[in-house]
Amino acid sequence: MSIIQTKDVKKWFGDFQALKGISMDVAEGEVLVICGPSGSGKSTFIRCINRLEQHQEGQIIVDGIELTNDLKNIEAIRSEVGMVFQSFNLFPHLTVMQNITLAQIWVRKKNRAEAEEKAMELLERVGIPEQAQKFPGQLSGGQQQRVAIARALAMEPKIMLFDEPTSALDPEMIKEVLDVMKELAQSGMTMIVVTHEMGFAKEVADRVMLFDEGQLVEENTPEEFFNNPESDRTKLFLSQIL
Amino acid sequence: MVDLIKKNAKSLQESLFSSVGSAALTIATTYLVINFFRGMLGFALTSDKDWLAVLNNMQLYMVQAYPEEDFIRVWLSVGLTFVLAGLSIGIWRSDDRVKSSQVFNSFFKGGLGVLFFTIIAPTNSSFMGNDGSVITEEVFSMETRLGILIPVAIFCVIFFSIRFININFTVNSSDMVFFYLFIPVALLWFIKLPTIQLDQNNERIIPDPVMPIADTTKIPWTVIFVSFLASYFIGMYLKNIKSIKSIMSLSWFLLPLLIFSWIFKKPQIDMSVVLGSDLPIFGAFLLWGFLVITFVNNSIFKKYYSTYLGLTFLLTLVGVFSGLPMLAKTCLLLIALFSVVVPAVSTSSQGKRSLLIVWAVALVTLTFLLRGGASDTGIVVPGSSIFGGFSLTWLLAIFGTYVSFPLGVLLALGRNSKLPIIRIVCTGIIELTRSVPYITWLFFASVTLAVFLPAGVEFNLIVRVLMVTAFFSGAYFAENIRGGLQSIPKGQYEAADAIGMSPFQKISLIIMPQALRAVIPTLVSSAITAFKDSSLVTIIGLFDFLTIGKTVIGNQSIPVNFVGHDRENLIFVAIVYWIFTFTLSRRSMKVEKKLGLGER
Numbered sequence: 039m040s041i042i043q044t045k046d047v048k049k050w051f052g053d054f055q056a057l058k059g060i061s062m063d064v065a066e067g068e069v070l071v072i073c074g075p076s077g078s079g080k081s082t083f084i085r086c087i088n089r090l091e092q093h094q095e096g097q098i099i100v101d102g103i104e105l106t107n108d109l110k111n112i113e114a115i116r117s118e119v120g121m122v123f124q125s126f127n128l129f130p131h132l133t134v135m136q137n138i139t140l141a142q143i144w145v146r147k148k149n150r151a152e153a154e155e156k157a158m159e160l161l162e163r164v165g166i167p168e169q170a171q172k173f174p175g176q177l178s179g180g181q182q183q184r185v186a187i188a189r190a191l192a193m194e195p196k197i198m199l200f201d202e203p204t205s206a207l208d209p210e211m212i213k214e215v216l217d218v219m220k221e222l223a224q225s226g227m228t229m230i231v232v233t234h235e236m237g238f239a240k241e242v243a244d245r246v247m248l249f250d251e252g253q254l255v256e257e258n259t260p261e262e263f264f265n266n267p268e269s270d271r272t273k274l275f276l277s278q279i280l
Numbered sequence: 281m282v283d284l285i286k287k288n289a290k291s292l293q294e295s296l297f298s299s300v301g302s303a304a305l306t307i308a309t310t311y312l313v314i315n316f317f318r319g320m321l322g323f324a325l326t327s328d329k330d331w332l333a334v335l336n337n338m339q340l341y342m343v344q345a346y347p348e349e350d351f352i353r354v355w356l357s358v359g360l361t362f363v364l365a366g367l368s369i370g371i372w373r374s375d376d377r378v379k380s381s382q383v384f385n386s387f388f389k390g391g392l393g394v395l396f397f398t399i400i401a402p403t404n405s406s407f408m409g410n411d412g413s414v415i416t417e418e419v420f421s422m423e424t425r426l427g428i429l430i431p432v433a434i435f436c437v438i439f440f441s442i443r444f445i446n447i448n449f450t451v452n453s454s455d456m457v458f459f460y461l462f463i464p465v466a467l468l469w470f471i472k473l474p475t476i477q478l479d480q481n482n483e484r485i486i487p488d489p490v491m492p493i494a495d496t497t498k499i500p501w502t503v504i505f506v507s508f509l510a511s512y513f514i515g516m517y518l519k520n521i522k523s524i525k526s527i528m529s530l531s532w533f534l535l536p537l538l539i540f541s542w543i544f545k546k547p548q549i550d551m552s553v554v555l556g557s558d559l560p561i562f563g564a565f566l567l568w569g570f571l572v573i574t575f576v577n578n579s580i581f582k583k584y585y586s587t588y589l590g591l592t593f594l595l596t597l598v599g600v601f602s603g604l605p606m607l608a609k610t611c612l613l614l615i616a617l618f619s620v621v622v623p624a625v626s627t628s629s630q631g632k633r634s635l636l637i638v639w640a641v642a643l644v645t646l647t648f649l650l651r652g653g654a655s656d657t658g659i660v661v662p663g664s665s666i667f668g669g670f671s672l673t674w675l676l677a678i679f680g681t682y683v684s685f686p687l688g689v690l691l692a693l694g695r696n697s698k699l700p701i702i703r704i705v706c707t708g709i710i711e712l713t714r715s716v717p718y719i720t721w722l723f724f725a726s727v728t729l730a731v732f733l734p735a736g737v738e739f740n741l742i743v744r745v746l747m748v749t750a751f752f753s754g755a756y757f758a759e760n761i762r763g764g765l766q767s768i769p770k771g772q773y774e775a776a777d778a779i780g781m782s783p784f785q786k787i788s789l790i791i792m793p794q795a796l797r798a799v800i801p802t803l804v805s806s807a808i809t810a811f812k813d814s815s816l817v818t819i820i821g822l823f824d825f826l827t828i829g830k831t832v833i834g835n836q837s838i839p840v841n842f843v844g845h846d847r848e849n850l851i852f853v854a855i856v857y858w859i860f861t862f863t864l865s866r867r868s869m870k871v872e873k874k875l876g877l878g879e880r
């Protein structure tokens with residue numbers, strides 16, 4: 039049973055068509071890696087899944103709910119789908135602890151003690167419990183991104199979206215974030231990861247997709263994708279980045 | 281200790297006379313400064329000063345002609361404010377601690393200030409008598425002077441030297457507020473202020489032992505101080521009660537309204553009108569708003585929501601031109617505007633609850649203002665608008681900021697809104713208010729506003745001034761805040777969306793706090809400007825603090841001829857203004873520093 043289903047999703051920014059009909063399915067517990075050249079619509083696509091962008095044609099069904107303009111549906115879906123951004127987007131005026139408890143308290147209506155307990159648990163899981171009382175500005179990039187992952191996990195989402203989570207990080211910090219993501223994947227989380235970390239894709243992904251110019255060019259298992267790609271576009275892409 | 285002085289002298293030498301060039305610069309600058317301020321220094325050092333006009337007119341300065349038998353209202357208002365402040369300080373008691381050395385240091389500096397003023401205070405005061413002859417009276421005798429000088433000097437020495445003894449303890453910074461306030465209140469019982477009054481035969485009663493200011497104010501201030509302290513403890517005790525903070529915020533919101541009506545009105549409200557007309561209207565609209573909030577996301581109602589909106593606006597239009605009571609008309613207008621906002625906010629139960637509170641408070645406020653505003657004042661002050669002086673200045677500043685700040689937040693959000701109608705209205709209000717000089721608005725308030733208000737509604741001049749001031753500074757606040765809003769990166773909105781926050785939560789928990797933080801300095805300077813600009817009300821015939829000093833006292837001839845005593849009065853006024861604005865800017869710097877921790 040697939041938890042995300044998209045059918046022929048199209049999206050325009052003004053005259054420019056960013057998505058030219060994307061159809062795909064993601065099964066529960068699956069880890070999907072999306073790669074592709076810059077500007078190919080990867081971010082736009084995964085942002086459509088939690089309605090940060092609106093698609094204009096086609097269908098997106100997440101956990102059985104179709105994305106329409108209905109506010110109720112949007113909020114229901116957003117609380118099922120966690121998202122991690124390239125630029126972390128932590129709330130700079132709140133401590134790490136508050137960043138993680140805020141949505142639990144206001145959206146999930148948990149009480150504070152419960153929320154803080156959950157937050158500490160998550161901070162342990164991402165390996166930075168000692169930073170709880172600091173502000174995001176006092177942390178390194180890698181630590182900030184791990185807080186961002188904890189913040190998304192605090193909502194207990196069924197699906198996690200990652201939009202180039204390591205692209206803004208110094209090389210020595212990439213590993214600590216990828217480790218957290220690997221652990222998450224092993225725990226059975228459904229994940230869609232936009233990344234250029236091919237090592238991560240080989241090791242963790244169940245499937246790899248290539249986007250180009252708003253189209254889904256190739257969809258394959260990692261072994262096939264890297265060793266025996268179907269399309270020439272994929273070969274070109276792999277030759278450029280490897 | 282000798283070492284210390286040597287060390288200080290050395291660092292002084294290093295910073296001022298490190299080289300020939302800097303020594304020359306130091307000397308030249310000193311010379312220029314002394315020359316520049318020679319007049320001022322001369323003034324400070326001569327005995328040719330006369331503070332009698334200031335001291336003798338303290339009451340005028342504070343409340344102008346407000347009737348004495350109603351002073352209790354003013355005191356109660358001040359007292360209530362302090363009680364609320366005490367409760368709040370208790371509830372929000374900070375854990376910041378101040379070092380003992382800092383406290384001693386501030387005592388030492390304060391003592392030095394007192395010493396300075398005691399030394400330069402004039403001994404004699406000369407003024408023109410009613411018959412035109414110059415009379416010289418001793419107002420500050422040597423004994424009094426020494427009586428202040430000696431204890432204060434000892435006090436200073438103690439606090440200076442105590443810094444070298446290793447006493448190390450810290451004090452909670454909230455507690456310190458009370459200590460600092462305790463000093464002036466306690467001083468009221470000791471300091472005697474010379475004032476001159478007339479007896480029954482129109483003969484002057486010369487200075488001592490009368491000191492009406494301290495005498496009439498020391499008891500109220502002491503009572504207020506004690507209640508302040510008591511409410512602080514009560515606040516600490518209540519700290520852990522759930523939702524006490526929301527209750528306090530709401531009380532703060534309602535307090536000015538209460539005070540306002542309290543000072544302006546003796547309640548002369550016709551209960552039959554209240555029960556027969558106001559309450560039913562209030563109830564009906566409360567219910568209406570409640571229904572809209574509850575059912576707005578019901579799928580059937582939603583389908584017809586635009587029809588509902590259209591009908592409401594039509595009804596409002598008809599209602600406004602019909603013979604309905606004023607309250608019903610304004611409520612109709614309010615519900616129409618409210619209905620536009622509801623769908624966006626009422627998406628979560630949290631949003632619904634806040635909306636309901638907002639709606640109830642708005643209705644209460646409106647009902648209260650309309651009923652109160654339309655009733656007779658009951659306090660009659662011949663030839664003036666209830667009161668003037670510092671109370672008026674303070675009222676304009678506080679109430680102006682109090683109304684205009686939230687208004688500014690709303691206008692700023694409105695100007696950024698996605699709904700074109702809201703955006704256009706807000707932009708219109710901002711641009712219109714900003715492009716007309718404040719003085720024009722003041723004349724508008726005093727002359728034309730009455731024409732625009734519905735028949736039968738008459739507001740006191742001060743209320744009208746407050747209305748235009750609220751919009752005027754509101755527009756400035758709005759533009760400042762909008763600047764802050766623009767500095768928030770798009771990622772913040774997206775992050776809030778992505779964790780499922782409602783638009784209302786997003787704005788109030790994520791966006792606004794950051795936007796306001798970014799513009800604290802500009803907000804404070806706008807507030808300071810508003811405070812100082814309040815003195816412009818003099819041109820429409822209100823007697824603000826400055827006008828009292830300059831015009832009223834300068835023309836006074838009873839009991840003593842103070843004609844032409846502008847100098848000391850203006851200095852006094854300037855000092856008072858300075859104290860308030862300086863405190864405000866210092867506090868805001870502290871807040872900024874504290875918040876700086878959360879900056880990127």
Ligand SMILES: Nc1ncnc2c1ncn2[C@@H]1O[C@H](COP(=O)(O)OP(=O)(O)O)[C@@H](O)[C@H]1O
Nearest residue numbers: 051054056074075076077078079080081082083
């Ligand atoms: N808000 C926007 N307005 C206009 N064009 C946009 C917007 N967001 C993205 N685009 C365009 O859509 C295309 C796809 O962008 P994006 O999904 O961010 O690509 P990727 O993440 O694969 O690098 C790009 O050409 C980009 O310029």
Ligand SMILES: [Mg+2]
Nearest residue numbers: 080081082202
């Ligand atoms: Mg991208």
